[in-house]
Amino acid sequence: MMLVAVQWVSVALAWDSVRMLSQAQKLGATTYARAQALSQEVRESMSGDELERLKAVNTFFNRQILYRDDREVWQVPDYWASPLETLQKGAGDCEDFAIGKYFSLLAAGVPGGKMRLVYVRAQLGGGVVAHMVLAYYAEPNAEPLILDNLITDIRPASRRPDLTPVFSFNAEGLWQGVGGASAGDPSARLSRWREVLLKARNEGWWP
Secondary structure (H helix, E strand, O other): OOOOOOOOOOOOOOOOHHHHHHHHHHOOHHHHHHHHHHHHHHHHHOOOOHHHHHHHHHHHHHHHOEEOOHHHHOOOOOOOOOHHHHHHHOEEOHHHHHHHHHHHHHHOOOOHHHEEEEEEEEEEOOEEEEEEEEEEOOOOOOOOEEEOOOOOOOEEHHHOOOEEEEEEEOOOOEEEOOOOOEOOOHHHHOHHHHHHHHHHHHHOOOO
């Protein structure tokens, strides 16, 4: 993946864990149990540094959530699930993994500007497929670390030559590739992301 300096505002977003668990309870006992497990993982990870938080959240989703296509899970070609929707189903596609990890790391106190959801072209099975990962930048000029549901461990971008970035975004901006030049307001240009932000706010992940 191409490496480009980024800038961010180091502000951790407020997480309302009580509201999150209350909303999870409305979705049934299984969802509530998974949400409790995630909440505990997030809280325990906060005693460590950001790398330890990345590992904890990445491992949780990669172990607890099954990869399934949107047509199988939601009976539609493309659907971006909120974290609780993913926990409810216990399954999701690459976008759902990346979204769940992003909001869980926000809850763990990782500043949102250090993370970008990245749409990539991934070389897989002899072909190229559309895919999404979560990229983390420890510093503005740092090589990003890639959190991916296809690979269990977190690797620096230089060790993921199979991924070619197309565009990246978070709650603060939208960029071509992973560059520094803004491509506009992500909530305005990405309707599915706007819907996820609204759902995440209702679930307590977003102020």
